[in-house]
Amino acid sequence: MAGRPIITVRNLVKRYGNFEAVKGLNFDVYEGEIFGLLGPNGAGKSTTLEIIETLRDKTQGEVIVDGYNLDKDPGEIKKIIGVQLQAAGYYPGLKLTELIDLFAGLYNRKTDPLALLDMVNLRDKAKAKYKELSGGQKQRFSVATTLINDPRIIFLDEPTTGLDPQARRNLWDLITDIRKKGTTVILTTHYMDEAEVLCDRVAILDSGSIIALDHPDKLIDQLVATGFERPREVKKANLEDVFIQLTGHKLRDGV
C-alpha cells in the first residue's frame, strides 16, 4: 500500500518504574490501510495503542498523527480518532440509541443512530439495552461507537476475542467495509488467521520491540525462503470448516 503515513512513531519508549514495556519503537501506519499489531501477552501492544490514542503518557519518543504532534496537539488527535471502549465503558441500562446520542453529545456531533446501527447490523436492537446484547452484538456496537465522530483512524484492541466463528467473520467484513470508506484501521489481535485475512501490514512485537514488520504474505514468503516447510495438511478441511458448514454462515445472535 503506497499511502502517505498517517501515523508516525519514532523511538517510542514506555517505562513503568524500572520496567521498560516499550523499547524504542519505530513504525509508520499508512493512510487507508489496516495495520495489525501482533505479539504475545505482555509484548506492549495495548501500551503502544493507548499512547497513540492519547490515553497513556509515553516516557520518550515522538508520535505524529495526521500531522499533529502528540506532545503539542493531543486535543486535535482526539478529534480525528475513534477508540473502542471496553465493555465497562457503556452504561448497561441505556438503550443503544441513547448511548449513541450520549457519545455524539460528548463529541458535539449530530449523528443518525439508526444509520449507524444499520452499518453494524443492529438496527433491530435499537431499543435494546446494552446489557441485553450478546457478546458479538456488543463487539459490533463498540465498533459502531468508534465511528460516531467520523474519524480518520480507528483503533480496535482485540475486536474479535471471544466471538464465535460466524461473528468473527461478520466483524472482519465490517472492518473491511470501514476501510473501504477510507478510514485507516489499526488493530491488535492474537489470531494469526485474522491478521492474514484482514491486515495489509503487520508489526510483530516481542518484549517491547518490533521483530518483524511487513505484509503478511511477504513475512510468510521470507519464512518459506529459509527452507521452512509446514507439515503437510492431509485433510482438505478443518474443524472450523465443519462448524461453519453445519451451523451456516449466518450470525446467530439476532443479526
Ligand SMILES: Nc1ncnc2c1ncn2[C@@H]1O[C@H](COP(=O)(O)OP(=O)(O)OP(=O)(O)O)[C@@H](O)[C@H]1O
Ligand atoms: N500500568 C502498568 N503498570 C505496570 N506495568 C504495566 C502497566 N500496564 C502494562 N504493564 C506491563 O507492560 C507490559 C506490556 O503490557 P501491554 O498491556 O501493553 O501488553 P499487550 O501486548 O497488550 O499484552 P496482551 O496481549 O496480554 O493484552 C506487560 O509486562 C505489562 O505487565
